[in-house]
Amino acid sequence: MTAHTLAKALNEGLRKAMESDPKVLIMGEDVGRLGGVFRVTDGLQKDFGEDRVIDTPLAEAGIVGTAIGLALRGYRPVCEIQFDGFVYPAFDQIVSQLAKMHYRSGGAVRLPVTIRIPFGGGIGAVEHHSESPEAYFAHTAGLRVVSCSNPVDAYFMIQQAIASDDPVIFLEPKRRYWEKAELDPSMRPEPLHSARVVRPGRDVTVVAYGPMVRTALEAASAATDEGRELEVIDLRTLSPLDCDTVVASVRRTGRLVVVHEAAISHGLGAEIAARVTEEAFYSLQAPVLRVAGFDTPYPASRLEEEYLPDLDRVLDAVDRSLAY
Amino acid sequence: MSSGDMGVTGGSTRTRRGSPRARRSSSGEPAPAGLGTTTGEPDLVQLLTPEGERVDHPDYSVDLTTEEYRALYRDLVLVRRIDTEATALQRQGELGIWASLLGQEAAQVGSGRALAAGDMAFPTYREHGVAWCRGVDPLQLLGLYRGVNQGGWNPADHNFHLYTIVIGSQTLHATGYAMGLQRDGAEDAVVAYFGDGASSQGDVNEAFVWASVFNAPVVFFCQNNQWAISEPIEKQSRIPLYQRASGFGFPGVRVDGNDVLACLAVTRAALARAREGSGPTLVEAYTYRMGAHTTSDDPTRYRLASELETWRLRDPIERMKAYLSRTGLADAAFFDSVDADAAELAAHVRSGCLTLADPDPLSIFDNVYTDPDPALDGQRERFAEYLSSFEGGGQR
Numbered sequence: 249m250t251a252h253t254l255a256k257a258l259n260e261g262l263r264k265a266m267e268s269d270p271k272v273l274i275m276g277e278d279v280g281r282l283g284g285v286f287r288v289t290d291g292l293q294k295d296f297g298e299d300r301v302i303d304t305p306l307a308e309a310g311i312v313g314t315a316i317g318l319a320l321r322g323y324r325p326v327c328e329i330q331f332d333g334f335v336y337p338a339f340d341q342i343v344s345q346l347a348k349m350h351y352r353s354g355g356a357v358r359l360p361v362t363i364r365i366p367f368g369g370g371i372g373a374v375e376h377h378s379e380s381p382e383a384y385f386a387h388t389a390g391l392r393v394v395s396c397s398n399p400v401d402a403y404f405m406i407q408q409a410i411a412s413d414d415p416v417i418f419l420e421p422k423r424r425y426w427e428k429a430e431l432d433p434s435m436r437p438e439p440l441h442s443a444r445v446v447r448p449g450r451d452v453t454v455v456a457y458g459p460m461v462r463t464a465l466e467a468a469s470a471a472t473d474e475g476r477e478l479e480v481i482d483l484r485t486l487s488p489l490d491c492d493t494v495v496a497s498v499r500r501t502g503r504l505v506v507v508h509e510a511a512i513s514h515g516l517g518a519e520i521a522a523r524v525t526e527e528a529f530y531s532l533q534a535p536v537l538r539v540a541g542f543d544t545p546y547p548a549s550r551l552e553e554e555y556l557p558d559l560d561r562v563l564d565a566v567d568r569s570l571a572y
Numbered sequence: 573m574s575s576g577d578m579g580v581t582g583g584s585t586r587t588r589r590g591s592p593r594a595r596r597s598s599s600g601e602p603a604p605a606g607l608g609t610t611t612g613e614p615d616l617v618q619l620l621t622p623e624g625e626r627v628d629h630p631d632y633s634v635d636l637t638t639e640e641y642r643a644l645y646r647d648l649v650l651v652r653r654i655d656t657e658a659t660a661l662q663r664q665g666e667l668g669i670w671a672s673l674l675g676q677e678a679a680q681v682g683s684g685r686a687l688a689a690g691d692m693a694f695p696t697y698r699e700h701g702v703a704w705c706r707g708v709d710p711l712q713l714l715g716l717y718r719g720v721n722q723g724g725w726n727p728a729d730h731n732f733h734l735y736t737i738v739i740g741s742q743t744l745h746a747t748g749y750a751m752g753l754q755r756d757g758a759e760d761a762v763v764a765y766f767g768d769g770a771s772s773q774g775d776v777n778e779a780f781v782w783a784s785v786f787n788a789p790v791v792f793f794c795q796n797n798q799w800a801i802s803e804p805i806e807k808q809s810r811i812p813l814y815q816r817a818s819g820f821g822f823p824g825v826r827v828d829g830n831d832v833l834a835c836l837a838v839t840r841a842a843l844a845r846a847r848e849g850s851g852p853t854l855v856e857a858y859t860y861r862m863g864a865h866t867t868s869d870d871p872t873r874y875r876l877a878s879e880l881e882t883w884r885l886r887d888p889i890e891r892m893k894a895y896l897s898r899t900g901l902a903d904a905a906f907f908d909s910v911d912a913d914a915a916e917l918a919a920h921v922r923s924g925c926l927t928l929a930d931p932d933p934l935s936i937f938d939n940v941y942t943d944p945d946p947a948l949d950g951q952r953e954r955f956a957e958y959l960s961s962f963e964g965g966g967q968r
Contacts (some may be wrong), residue, residue: 272686276706283665292910299750299755304782305778305782305785307774307778307781309744309774309775309778309782310744310775310779312743312746312777313744313745313747313778314745314748314779314782315748316745316748317744317745317747317748317749317751317752318748318749318752319748320727320733320745320748320749321751321752321753321756322752323752340741340775341741341744341775343739344741345741348940349734350939350940350941351722351938351939351940352722352723352734353723353724353725353734353939354721354723354724354727354938354939355938355939355942356725356727356728357726357734364921382944390941391941395829398648404877412942412943412944413942414942414943487948488945488946491745497903524576552917566681568904
């Protein structure tokens with residue numbers, strides 16, 4: 249057991265994947281010599297060579313489009329999109345090409361491409377560096393969308409994503425890159441597409457993913473001072489959603505708060521609210537509430553602490569839920 | 573090979589005196605697209621004139637057997653017949669739409685027959701002639717246009733990728749595939765097909781950058797058919813398309829796209845160059861879309877009949893037939909046999925099309941993911957129940 253940052257855990261997971269399958273490639277901007285702007289691919293080009301860790305020209309459609317071609321040839325490319333806001337030039341390649349090829353080919357073609365995207369805010373960055381684009385991809389049939397929240401999941405989930413024969417959008421909580429946890433590589437991971445109850449509680453269920461899991465856990469700790477027990481679920485998989493885990497929890501607590509950084513409307517929270525309403529209507533003691541970013545562009549960084557859901561906004565929603 | 577020597581010099585932006593579209597609108601009627609640039613065009617590789625005369629070119633040649641010459645002619649005729657039949661099937665309501673290749677047979681057969689078995693082709697949605705050369709049953713092409721599937725064939729079966737409708741996206745797939753060939757140490761190469769309209773797409777330009785930087789074994793085969801639906805080539809480029817290659821650092825060559833021999837020779841040379849590790853080539857096959865963009869299009873709204881007539885004189889099949897007849901490489905009996913083959917193929921296409929049945933409604937849910945998806949399975953189940961709640965199981 250060693251303490252790893254989330255970034256280092258990803259690095260170790262990528263290394264493991266490359267060691268166990270010679271078809272695994274890494275490609276992206278600055279991923280080679282520099283090791284990525286967040287150093288997630290640090291040292292991999294040195295150890296695996298320029299043919300397997302590819303510094304690409306600066307064009308995201310090109311990164312994903314050529315990754316598709318490499319996958320057609322039998323490779324397992326892992327693309328790094330440098331920042332969330334830079335993924336949009338690749339939108340056609342992801343949504344119309346990557347996501348649909350298996351379907352269009354009647355199942356003949358498999359595209360095991362993983363697209364890593366550091367996402368979310370909280371690092372004081374300039375615009376286009378703090379976005380939460382998950383709903384676009386979760387809305388697209390043919391893609392798998394997952395997000396890790398901690399170093400242990402990061403290590404295992406990146407390997408599971410690479411091993412998947414479906415294309416996976418892998419969202420990394422960039423502001424948690426430097427958080428540490430003990431990592432035991434010999435432990436047995438849970439399935440990739442499963443949510444996890446990370447803190448049991450009986451009063452209100454709080455669902456979060458990626459960077460907001462820690463926020464939800466902090467809110468749960470603070471809530472104990474007021475004698476309230478929050479059950480926190482780390483969603484982990486955004487598409488497919490592991491709704492069973494959420495519904496089972498809501499049947500126990502009767503109340504649900506969903507937390508994400510992405511804008512509130514038409515987001516994951518709306519989908520979860522709809523599904524829980526359909527499946528656990530008579531268990532609900534209060535409407536499903538959402539704590540999320542506002543329906544605005546991501547603001548200038550001096551305002552991001554106001555924009556981003558935090559402990560108090562989560563607890564405010566908990567208060568409102570319990571007031572019903 | 574005409575390479576980067578056709579320098580688009582840095583000073584080009586200073587010499588502009590107004591856009592071509594301004595000139596066109598002031599004259600009131602559009603000029604025949606691109607025709608001016610073919611007359612006396614020194615860069616156009618041609619081995620067979622529109623009159624069917626063999627001409628020499630300093631850099632390119634073909635030396636084929638009688639059988640090979642005849643086979644090329646047969647391909648041209650059969651491919652046109654597939655196209656004619658599919659257009660008719662659309663008119664009869666058996667296909668939802670069809671994208672005709674009429675006029676582009678030589679570009680597709682010439683390049684398609686240049687491919688070796690291990691080479692991979694990435695088509696647009698109009699490469700029916702290339703599909704024929706790769707051994708794809710024409711019926712498999714119809715599924716997409718009839719609406720019974722979205723491509724249907726396994727690209728690995730004939731090294732012919734699925735049709736791609738979003739313009740230019742496949743050039744990146746082709747380039748990535750070529751990068752895979754490099755890593756495998758394979759001696760194969762890739763051809764990426766696209767058109768003049770696609771040359772404006774970011775993806776195509778990114779593919780040029782990638783292929784150049786990584787020296788990928790890919791041939792970019794652009795069929796410049798002069799029209800992107802209603803937009804003439806002048807709306808896409810101020811310079812001949814093949815000259816764009818020089819800016820990306822690899823050779824570009826313009827070939828007479830209605831000359832099957834020149835298309836074969838130029839594509840073979842470009843593939844050989846790719847195989848020997850010398851990187852990509854841009855081939856601009858200068859041709860003409862004789863038909864509408866698709867069966868939904870009406871080209872009389874945007875181009876002149878006289879332009880069509882000009883290009884009719886450059887027909888790819890007639891010139892090959894004239895060459896074979898004049899040289900005695902083929903006689904009437906051969907031409908009759910090709911016509912008989914074409915009639916047989918047409919019957920296959922026609923009767924086969926009618927047997928392409930509507931898929932089962934529940935197949936909507938097939939092959940979204942490689943693994944079962946519980947939520948999707950639930951949707952399938954509920955939809956099945958819903959359908960079966962109707963008399964006759966919900967069949968329309």
